[in-house]
Amino acid sequence: MTDVVFVLVPQLHLLDLAGAAQVFSTASDESVPGGPRYRLRYVADEAEVPTAQGVALRADTEWPRLGPGDLVMVPGWRSPGTAGGPRLSESLARRVREHHAEGGTVASVCSGAFALGQAGLLEGRRCTTHHDLQDELARRHPGATVVRDVLYTVDDRVVTSAGIASGIDLALHLLAVRHGPAAAARVARDMVVYARRNGHEPQASAMLRHRSHLSDAVHRVQDRIDADYAAPLRLAELAASSGLAERTLTRRFGEATGMTPLRYQSLLRLERAEHLIGQGATVESAARAVGFSDARMLRRLRAAGRAQVG
Incomplete structure (x- = not known):
């Protein structure tokens, strides 16, 4: 059983979270014979987390015990220009950083890349985010290499993706790496996803x-x-x-x-x-x-x- 921990920040976008969560949930569906097993967890500083779309979510406030094979993901949030927007607490940022230091994989969707930057995980690494936020990400983290107009990047177990729906592409990629392209294709078909896109494909068709x-x-x-x-x-x-x-x-x-x-x-x-x-x-x-x-x-x-x- 692999744990996938979603770190929830106030004003997060529902699709940033739901797209990736659906991939791992579908992969774990009992109707998929021999499929991988994932346990989805949601953590935050407060038990109730407001979203950008107005629906409040419930989350755990205690960080679970994780191993190197587990995954931590940070969905993006509404943050015009990211200036003055929500941030990870120092406690959550430390947990994300420690998981990577212990051999685990961390990932972000859209503006969640700023959380990985806050945790000190973008320095010297390739990363990406939504095309409207790339300049700001580069300004805040000059030591990072912001790759523009791609769906996702992978660099030393730090995985970042572009805006909103690209979280599905990122999650399918992680599934393919761990369990093979056939497993990812099966999940994509079950989710009625047109095709599993490669990371280098452009954000806007x-x-x-x-x-x-x-x-x-x-x-x-x-x-x-x-x-x-x-x-x-x-x-x-x-x-x-x-x-x-x-x-x-x-x-x-x-x-x-x-x-x-x-x-x-x-x-x-x-x-x-x-x-x-x-x-x-x-x-x-x-x-x-x-x-x-x-x-x-x-x-x-x-x-x-x-x-x-x-």
Whole structure:
């Protein structure tokens, strides 16, 4: 039996906690034959912990006895700019630090990374957090290496993840490391999670990065492309779905997203192909799966993307 201790801070986000907790709870479900066994514990300074969503949670105020195989996790909390926001008490920070010193793994979701920093666990290590908080984390902990636009990082049993739902990805990763990818895949399927994402994948998908505009017509076209990105889509079809003439659609799409509909579709294909390759697919099979006629176009897009990053 492995203990997973969630350290609860006032104004914590429910999904930061519930996503990861659901992974370990599902893994321990008796309906999963031969599955790992986890005991979930919740500790805090006070027995009642208010959440950012208005629901109060109950927690233990006594720290349990833990071994190196157990896990301590700190969910994130509502903290605009983190300035003046909640903090771990010195007692809880010491407990988190001691668990790591004794060989245990500690993890955080979203702004929970600030708690690990408070415990002195980010110095000299790679870490991440929600994209809106990365600058502040780097400012507060100059000795840490804040890795931007990734889902989670792992460095010497210190595991940090990005915002909110990425706690599910982090927990599935920990499950895969401890019990194998098949166990993590089984839990993801049971939770109806689309796919177990790797830590290096971006926090915001292409679908989200180009959706901040206010054009309903362009959103309708993006919906059409999102649904059928692997299919050959003619501009006439997309224009019909938007109610605009082809030239007008091309102009408005460019104004809203900075690219053509074809370029947007290629970005979606590339992002999905990168995910498949990260899961072990060959470049050739990934190219076919996302709609490229052969792998040459995929290779060119990947090379162009690496060149931009470089």
